[in-house]
Amino acid sequence: MLTPQQQELCRSGLERLHRPILPLVRLAGMLYLTGPFADLEALLAELAEPVETGGVFYQDPRSLLAPYLEAMRPFERLKNPREPARIIVDANLQAADQFTALDGWVSQNVLTRELEEINSLLCGPCKCTLCCTGPAPGAAQDFFEIPVTEDEISLFPLDRIDTPESRRAAPEEEPPLENDGTPFYRQPIALYHWHTGWSMILPRQSRCPHLDPASGGCRIYPRRPDVCRRPQIFPYMLERNPELDREYDDRLLPAFVMRGKLLAVWDCPYVRQFQQEIGTYAQRCGLEPIFKENKA
Known part of the structure; x- marks a missing residue:
């Protein structure tokens, strides 16, 4: 459990959990679609008064929505049709209608941005190193994976394993990738280039080189x-499913499945401490909260 002082330091993050932006985004989307607005900027110009929706009061909706304007931009497709950019299907793998698909895409991106900020506000005061260390002795996992982009690998002064074998493999595959005859997760901490991209592998009892x-x-x-900016609460509104990708006018459209969930990692001290607040946040966003243990 967090100390009273730590809980006080989490106050700004809790305030954000109590007032999720997604209900306001959805209201703005409906107002845009049903109103005489040429674009979202025209709508925001009219949102000068306080608004209440979904049991949440927003004092200054215009200012609150402004940082999410680009994430909301897909709503404009309904008034200005364009070529499809992706495929979105429901849980039964049936094509979602256009509004549902756009709402899912907007929601995923809005939630990703907001939860990045909320996680940062909650994570710092906890002084937790869960995301920065490999599994403890006796844990079920042999390693902990931290995905990184190609632009981010230069941040880490580590050996890089980038071979034809690694590029054909994935961390969870069996048999595991071997390096000098030893499974990769029994090697020192390193960066690996898998067929899905780069990741840092933290073997048992290891830690990120940047953890003090x-x-x-x-x-x-x-x-x-x-x-690292999206530690332990993250949106699962959509799930990428490459098997459903389809060709369209010589382009491959990426496919996503609607899930409508919010995942929270139970190992994290602030997730345990603020379970009720996270559940309320999910409910107000129309999502099912899932609390899941990551490191067993």
Whole structure:
């Protein structure tokens, strides 16, 4: 459990959980679609008064929505039809109608941005190193994977394993990738180029090279990778499914399945502490909260 002082330091993050932006985004989307607005900017110009929706009060909707304007931009497709950019299907793998598909895409991107900020506000005060260390002795996992982009690998002064064999493999595949006759997860911490992209592999009892063991803080916190900015609460509105990708006018459209869930990692101290608040956030966003243990 968090100390009273830590809980107080989490106050700004909790305030964001109590007032999710997605209900306001959806209301704005409906107002745009049913009103005489040429674009979303025209709508925002009219949102000068406080708004209440879904049991949440928004004092200044225009300012609150402004940072999410680009994430909301797909709503404009309904008034200005364009070529499809992706395929979105429901849980039964049936094509979603256009509004549902756009709402799912907008929701995923809005939630991703908002939860990145909320996670950062909640994570710092906890001084938790869960995301930065490999499995403990006796844990079920042999390693912990931290996906990174190609632009981010230069942040880590680690050996890079980039071979034809690694590019054909994936971390969870059996038999595991071997390096000098030893499974990769029994090697020292390193960066691996898999067929899905790059990731840092933390074997048992290892830690990220940027974790300061004395303070429990990150030495590159302002420049940390994207995945580190979305620690333990993240949206599962859509799930990527490459098997459903389809050709369209000589283009391959990526496919996604609607899930409508919010995932929270139960190992995390602030997830345990604020389970009720996270559940309320999910409910107000129309999502099913799923609390899942990551490191067993």
